[in-house]
Amino acid sequence: MTVTAEAPTVAPFRFFDLQVVRTRRLGPSLLRVTFTGEELAAFHGGGRDQSLSLFLPQPGQHAPVLPPAEPGDDGRAWHAAYRAIPPHERAVMRSYTLSGQRRGPAGTVQEIDIDFVLHDDGPAPAGPACRWARDARPGDRATVLGPAVTDNAAVRCRPPQDFDHILMWGDETALPAALGVLAWLPASASAHVFLEVPHRDDIQPVVTAADVSVTWLVRGEGCVTALEALRATRLPECARPYAWLAGESGTMKELRRHLVRERGYDKRTVTFVGYWKRGLSEDALREQPAAA
Known part of the structure; x- marks a missing residue:
């Protein structure tokens, strides 16, 4: 009898722990934050308008407070556990676009860029993500829920193959x-x-x-x-x-x-x-x- 083993399935999204490497002002309203992390070798952005969920620590916290991700969870149980954490303790969750990704040979630093819009001169006070980015320093920690496969549902721009x-x-x-x-x-x-x-x-x-x-x-x-x-x-x-x-x-x-x-x-x-x-x-x- 011949037994054929199925190839392991890679979940399209997973959590990646990050640390700030540097920040750079792109304009009066735009700030780029560059992150690194040992797990980023498994991060596979799909380009175009690849979106992701960024989790940031509350003021005074060393790292974002998140519930553990359980294998096989479709996200519902995790989100319920996240919502159960008191609002002033749980990580700030915001949606962003991947601005860039750089890969090096095995063992070298992997980096991703995320651009933040700053609202310091607007009529409303700056939000928590804006404040975090403005004050970010090398070594500051964050977590991202991002793509582990290139062809993923968080890439929205998908024109027909024959578009002109x-x-x-x-x-x-x-x-x-x-x-x-x-x-x-x-x-x-x-x-x-x-x-x-x-x-x-x-x-x-x-x-x-x-x-x-x-x-x-x-x-x-x-x-x-x-x-x-x-x-x-x-x-x-x-x-x-x-x-x-x-x-x-x-x-x-x-x-x-x-x-x-x-x-x-x-x-x-x-x-x-x-x-x-x-x-x-x-x-x-x-x-x-x-x-x-």
């Missing part, structure tokens, strides 16, 4: 994701891209092989709204267009309605991701029924 044009819009919270998508686009692709930032000095270099038209909208200089900018733009006549929209939830829905109702996009070819919602913290947003 991509329309992109993102605000400063979506900037790392937008730049990741642009870096991934092949030379055969064309794109119209709208990126909105608070200050001109927040504008970042764009690296892409595609034929791309990029429009930067600077709120501090009284730019038009996202919808106004899109309506004023003549897009090419394409047989298979695709759209990727990310940023403030209400704006994403408004832009999607415009593309479907006024531009004739098939709604199945419009990927829109609300990274935040005006007037709500991420904790409050998670409490809404729709967040489930």
